[in-house]
Amino acid sequence: MITTIAWRNIWRNKTRSLVIMTSVALGLWAGAFIAALYWGMGQERMRIAIENEIAHLQIHAPDFTLEFARIPAIHNATQLTAQVAAMKEVKAVSARAIAMGMLATATGSAGIQINGIEPNAEAATSQLKSKLTEGTYFESKKTNTALIGAKLAKKLKLKLNSKVVLTFQDKEDNLVSAAFRIEGIYQSYNTALDERNIYVPITTLNNLLGLQQQAHEIAILLHSDELTPVVKATLAAQNQDLKVQDWKEISPETGLILSTMGQASMVFVVIILLALAFGIINTMLMAVLERTREIGVLMALGMNKLKLFAMILTETFMLVMVGCPFGLLLAWGVIQLLSEKGIDLTNIAGQTMQDFGFSNVIYPGLPANQYLQIVILVVITAIVSAFFPAIRALRLKPVEAIRG
Amino acid sequence: MDTVIDVHNISKVYNPDTIPVYAVNNVHLHVDRGEFTALVGPSGSGKTTLLNILGGLDHPTSGTVVINGIDITNLSSNKLIDFRLHNIGFVFQSFNLIPVLTARENVEFIMLLQNVPKKERNQRVIALLNEVGLSDKMDVRPAQLSGGQQQRVAVARALASKPQFILADEPTANLDSASAFNLLDIMAKLNREENMTFIFSTHDQRVIERARRVITLVDGSIASDTAQTKTD
Numbered sequence: 001m002i003t004t005i006a007w008r009n010i011w012r013n014k015t016r017s018l019v020i021m022t023s024v025a026l027g028l029w030a031g032a033f034i035a036a037l038y039w040g041m042g043q044e045r046m047r048i049a050i051e052n053e054i055a056h057l058q059i060h061a062p063d064f065t066l067e068f069a070r071i072p073a074i075h076n077a078t079q080l081t082a083q084v085a086a087m088k089e090v091k092a093v094s095a096r097a098i099a100m101g102m103l104a105t106a107t108g109s110a111g112i113q114i115n116g117i118e119p120n121a122e123a124a125t126s127q128l129k130s131k132l133t134e135g136t137y138f139e140s141k142k143t144n145t146a147l148i149g150a151k152l153a154k155k156l157k158l159k160l161n162s163k164v165v166l167t168f169q170d171k172e173d174n175l176v177s178a179a180f181r182i183e184g185i186y187q188s189y190n191t192a193l194d195e196r197n198i199y200v201p202i203t204t205l206n207n208l209l210g211l212q213q214q215a216h217e218i219a220i221l222l223h224s225d226e227l228t229p230v231v232k233a234t235l236a237a238q239n240q241d242l243k244v245q246d247w248k249e250i251s252p253e254t255g256l257i258l259s260t261m262g263q264a265s266m267v268f269v270v271i272i273l274l275a276l277a278f279g280i281i282n283t284m285l286m287a288v289l290e291r292t293r294e295i296g297v298l299m300a301l302g303m304n305k306l307k308l309f310a311m312i313l314t315e316t317f318m319l320v321m322v323g324c325p326f327g328l329l330l331a332w333g334v335i336q337l338l339s340e341k342g343i344d345l346t347n348i349a350g351q352t353m354q355d356f357g358f359s360n361v362i363y364p365g366l367p368a369n370q371y372l373q374i375v376i377l378v379v380i381t382a383i384v385s386a387f388f389p390a391i392r393a394l395r396l397k398p399v400e401a402i403r404g
Numbered sequence: 405m406d407t408v409i410d411v412h413n414i415s416k417v418y419n420p421d422t423i424p425v426y427a428v429n430n431v432h433l434h435v436d437r438g439e440f441t442a443l444v445g446p447s448g449s450g451k452t453t454l455l456n457i458l459g460g461l462d463h464p465t466s467g468t469v470v471i472n473g474i475d476i477t478n479l480s481s482n483k484l485i486d487f488r489l490h491n492i493g494f495v496f497q498s499f500n501l502i503p504v505l506t507a508r509e510n511v512e513f514i515m516l517l518q519n520v521p522k523k524e525r526n527q528r529v530i531a532l533l534n535e536v537g538l539s540d541k542m543d544v545r546p547a548q549l550s551g552g553q554q555q556r557v558a559v560a561r562a563l564a565s566k567p568q569f570i571l572a573d574e575p576t577a578n579l580d581s582a583s584a585f586n587l588l589d590i591m592a593k594l595n596r597e598e599n600m601t602f603i604f605s606t607h608d609q610r611v612i613e614r615a616r617r618v619i620t621l622v623d624g625s626i627a628s629d630t631a632q633t634k635t636d
Contacts, residue, residue: 001505001509001512001513001516004504004505004509005502005504005505008504008505009504012503012504293500294500294502294503297496297500297502298502299485300459300461300488300494301488301489301494301513301514301517301561302485302486302488302489302490302514302517302518302565303485303517304482304485304486304489304517305481305482305485307517398461399456399461399462402461402496402500
């Protein structure tokens with residue numbers, strides 16, 4: 001009967017109830033949409049990190065660090081790369097030779113990371129070929145060609161076929177310089193990386209470094225993210241003298257961005273729910289004050305405080321739960337639509353997004369558990385919001401309430 | 405006779421620290437089972453306050469109220485609510501039915517609070533609404549009932565909990581003559597046939613004439629307490 005009374009009470013003032021139900025629906029939609037936007041940005045950043053920069057896993061020598069001028073190498077890199085490529089979980093694998101050095105032109109210079117790559121393997125692992133905006137992708141018959149990032153090219157006023165001199169230390173700590181022609185200019189989603197990285201054929205770089213059949217880094221792209229821990233464990237067990245790391249270990253900042261995005265979206269959701277809570281409190285307080293006499297009668301007749309509390313709580317809960325499905329449906333519809341079309345921020349953000357390693361197009365998305373999380377938060381908001389009006393009702397004295 | 409209400413020396417004082425106002429002043433009262441008693445007196449004489457105290461809706465400033473052998477004076481508000489549920493029926497001047505419930509649900513509601521089994525509830529609701537002549541209005545909400553019909557539902561509701569007695573505060577005040585007589589007939593019949601105790605405050609001469617005992621309050625005190633031989 002308490003449920004019946006609560007349900008019918010909701011419809012005593014249809015306009016007011018519909019307004020609050022609409023508020024709940026819009027609040028839920030807004031909360032879910034913001035969460036989806038942040039989740040989409042986080043996922044996009046993660047995808048860029050995995051598919052364009054780091055890959056799922058990387059293998060290095062145990063004392064590998066980019067801080068050394070002479071970076072420790074993996075000695076059996078060619079054999080290991082072939083072994084990894086044969087694993088069914090592996091989509092692509094790329095062995096990279098790395099040297100930290102200096103790029104000099106007639107007009108300027110810059111500190112850079114020189115990446116020696118096997119072009120086809122790298123194209124499959126980090127989609128480097130697809131990022132090319134000018135020139136060709138190692139199609140020249142010359143061996144001393146390089147791909148340079150658009151931002152660095154602009155900074156040093158380099159064009160296709162411009163000549164650059166790369167200087168770095170070989171494995172004997174000798175300073176080595178070599179001239180390269182710019183064969184192509186690329187632009188990735190991360191302008192900071194574009195400014196720092198240039199790509200040359202691995203055979204050319206290894207010859208200059210004095211390495212044979214060696215590499216400094218083996219990047220491994222898997223068929224799915226979920227395979228990462230399993231493949232990592234397998235490779236770590238098979239190569240105990242090497243360091244096998246996943247993308248979160250290699251790029252902790254990406255993991256941090258993901259968790260920060262999650263926290264930021266929750267802050268927005270909480271702000272929205274807080275506003276919603278005040279709406280609910282206002283509505284329910286009005287409902288209680290309007291029904292003072294009725295509540296007094298219920299208490300006079302023998303409805304105890306627990307049941308009265310339950311009635312007001314049920315009423316609030318119902319009010320919110322009617323709006324909830326509409327909000328969820330609206331949120332789901334909009335998110336589904338935009339997850340396919342994407343939101344292009346080029347006109348608003350310009351290059352800013354790419355400066356921070358994000359794509360200009362955001363594809364919002366929200367996993368089912370986050371929808372559930374938001375619904376739970378809305379329900380908690382409803383229950384907490386009902387407390388104040390319910391306590392107000394409990395404090396009424398029947399004799400005064402009946403008198404009105 | 406079986407005593408239902410035993411009131412000793414009760415007073416209700418408002419503003420005791422400034423200018424004391426005695427709404428009820430040193431009242432002694434015994435009501436036996438089966439009485440049909442009218443509380444009369446001018447406005448402000450303390451009728452409603454006394455009824456509220458008898459009904460456990462208000463606490464006296466001093467004195468004791470014993471209902472059916474239980475001293476309710478110092479019961480906690482939760483225990484009082486439970487006591488009211490099982491011992492006292494109320495009929496209010498403004499009917500005070502729950503507007504979102506039908507006549508049937510309004511009567512059934514009390515029994516639900518008492519956890520009466522569904523089958524017994526249904527039988528009793530039908531019997532009670534039949535008794536007050538509203539068997540054809542069971543599924544109608546209060547707004548669609550006349551004042552007289554609403555008050556009859558209120559009487560059925562008051563009876564639903566099988567109370568020790570029914571307190572009625574000016575039950576006919578908002579009714580036309582025909583409805584008032586009809587209601588009085590029902591109350592008198594219940595009193596006569598089921599030995600239900602009724603105590604009602606009233607200004608209405610028609611009600612006073614039907615009472616078997618008339619207690620007159622003046623300035624919060626009992627000015628007279630007379631038995632009437634001429635009843636319904």
